[in-house]
Amino acid sequence: MAHYAPIQDLSYDSQLSPKGGTPNQEEHSADVGDASMAVPELAIYHDQENTVSIELEEVERSWNDAALLTAKSSRVPSGSSETLGKGASPFAAVHPLQGATPSLKSSNEGSGPPRAWYKDGTWTIEIVTMFVSLAALAAIIGLIAHYDRRSLYEWPYRLTLNTAIAVLATMSVTTLGISLQNGLSQMKWIRFKESKVPLSDMETFDEASRGVVGAIKLLASRRGGLLGSAGAIIAILTLAFSPFSQQIVTYELRAVNHPQNATIPRALNFTGALPGTTSPTGYVPVLPLKSAVYNGLFAENGRPAASLKFDCQTGNCTWPVFDTLGVCYECVPLTSVLTKYCGGNPANASDCGWQVPQGAKLNDSRQVFSMTPYIPSAAGDMPYSTILRLIFMGTEAADGPAGNSNPWAKQCSLSACLQTINATVSVGALAENVTHTVVNQTVIDTTTQASGTDLGVYVTDKNNTSPSSASYLLGQDSMLSLRGWFTSVFAAGGATRTTNNSTITINDRTVAVNLTVGISNGTTFFDSDIVTAFYWNYYEYAQPGQDGLAMLMADVATSVTVAFRSLWGAEPVHGPAVSTESYIHVRWGFLVLPVLVVLGADLFLVGAIYRTQKTRTRPLKSSALAMLFHGLEDDTRARFGSTDSLQEKKKQAKKFRVQLDESYDRGSVLRGVMDHSHLVSSKRGQESARGNVRVSTCKHEFRLL
Structure with a gap:
C-alpha cells in the first residue's frame, strides 16, 4: 500500500x-x-x-x-x-x-x-555640461571674431590669445566628454532593452564610453547601431578638437601707416646763383651745386641720391607720385656719322684721325679717347633748356682686344626738365624711380630779347601725363652759372697711350695712369680728371647691356637734381610712414571640426535621451552599481561557471544573447x-x-x- x-x-x-x-x-x-x-x-x-x-x-x-x-x-x-x-x-x-x-x-x-523612465535618474548633469561646452565654444568664436585682423598690441592681457583659446577648448572638450561618455553608456541599456544581443556587447559599449580606443572597437564590431556609431565617431573626433583649436589663430606681419607723416622734398624752382668775374657768363653756381656735380662724377657709390634728406622715422615710407624740377640726361650714338680724315700727308697713317659733323675729332692714332664739350650759345643753337652737351669718341671698343681699331662716337647732354618720381623708403634706404620726364625743346635767341625779359627755363607737362600741370622754373641766373662753370669743368681733352714715356711732355694738366681696365698695354695720359672719370667708366662697365658713359651722366644729373630739391625753392611732399606690425589672423576653416564635434555631441545626447524615453529604459548611464544590480539571472550566470578563464568567458559571451528585463514585480535582470x-x-x-x-x-x- x-x-x-x-x-x-x-x-x-x-x-x-x-x-x-x-x-x-x-x-x-x-x-x-x-x-x-x-x-x-x-x-x-x-x-x-x-x-x-x-x-x-x-x-x-x-x-x-x-x-x-x-x-x-x-x-x-x-x-x-x-x-x-x-x-x-x-x-x-x-x-x-x-x-x-x-x-x-x-x-x-x-x-x-x-516603472517611469525618469525616476531612476535625470539628464541634468549632461544637459548642463553640454551648455557649458557650447558656451566655451561660443566664447572662442566671439573672442577670435573680436580680435580678427587686429594688432597684436591690442591684446591687453598677459596670457596670450592662444593660451585663452586653449583653456576654453579644454573646458569645452572636457564638459562635452561627460555627456558623450554617459550617452554612450546609456546606449548599452537601450540596446539590451530593445533587442536580444550578445552579452559581449555590454563590454563593447562600456569600453566605448571610456575613451577613443573603445570607440574604435565599437565601430569595428559594428554593434553600436546608427546612434551608437555616431557617438563613437564623435568620441574619436574629440582627439582633434584641441589641435584644431590651436591652429585657428596665427600671427602675421603687415604694413600699417604711422600716425606721423613722412616727408620728402621736391623742387618747384631753383634760382640760386652768385656773380663771378671768372665765369664767361658772369655767374657761378653756389657751392652746394658744385659739390653735387663732383659727387656725381667721382663718388661712384651707385647712390647719387644718398645725400637727399627725407623724414621717415619708421624706416619704411611711401609717397604719392610727385613732380619736381630736375636735370635729365640723354645719350645717343654717333658712330654712324663718324668719318675718317687725314692731315697734310694722307700717306702717313699717324696724321689721320676721326671726326663727326658736330666738329669733334680724334686728332691722331695715339689719341684713343676724347671728350668735346658744347655749351649753348646766346644765339640759340640748342634748345634753351640744354645745360651742357658732350661728345665722346674713341678708337677701341670697350670690350674689344687691345690695339684693335674700332672707332666709335656718342653724344650725351644735360638739360633742365620736369621729373615724375615714385619714391619709397624700405628699411631706411631710399629708392626713387623716375617714371616720366618732360624737356622744354624750345629754342630761344636771347640776343634778340628785350631788356628785362624773363629768360628763365620753364618746364610744363602740356600732355598732362604728370600729377601736376604747373610750370617748374630754372632761373636765368642759375642756368647761366651752370653753363659758365661747366665750360671750365668739362673742358675739351682726351687720352693718349704710348709705350715710350719719354716722348710725352708732362705738364700740369697731364695725368699719367697705368690702367688695369679695358685697354692696358702701355701708359695712358689724360688731360683732366673729368676725362679720366669718363674713360674709366667706359671700360669698367663694358658688360652687355651696360653703358658706362650713360651711367656717369645719369649720376651727375641725379646729383644736381638732389641739389635743386635740397636748396631754395623746395617744398616737402607728405606721405604715410609705414611700419610693420604683427596682427592676429584667424583661419576660420580650422573652426569647422570643433563646431561639428560640439554640435554632433549635442545631437547625440538629444538622440540618447529620446531613445531612452521611447524605449522606457531607465537612465542608468555609466553607473557601476547599476551594472551590479542588473546582473545575470541565476541560470545564465551558471552557464558561465564551467570555466575560470576570462578569455573563455568572453568568447562564450559573444555567442550568448541576453535581453534586459525590467519587469515591475521581479526587478531588473539580464535574462x-x-x-x-x-x-x-x-x-x-x-x-x-x-x-x-x-x-x-x-x-x-x-x-x-
Missing part, C-alpha cells in the same frame, strides 16, 4: 518554502541549446508498486515571462487516505531562473503601473535567451526507477510525465 506525505498548499504569488518532512528528492535537468538549464526540484513520494506521473505545462509562450507549472494527477491509487487540498498544487513550481514562483502576468502585464529547438537532458534519456520522466517540446511547451 502506497503512502503519500502531505503536500503543502502553496500559492503562485508567494515564495515557496517547503515545510515538514524530508522527502526523497531527485534532481532533474534538461539541456537547452548547448548549455545546462536548471529544472525545478520535484519531490516525488512513491512505493515499489505505484508511480506518480506529473505533467508540467507551460502556460505563457515566452520564457522570459516565467512558465506557470500546473500539476495534474494522472494516476492516484485507490484507497488513498491522502488528498490534495482544494486549489493546491501537488508540487512546488519553482521558477527555473529565479527560484521564485512566477507571476501569472507577464512583465508587460504586471498588476502594478509601469538569457534559450534556444528551445532541442531540449535534451543528459539525465533523462531513460526512465527512472522511481518515476518515468519524459521531456517533450513543441514550440514553447514542455511536459514532465
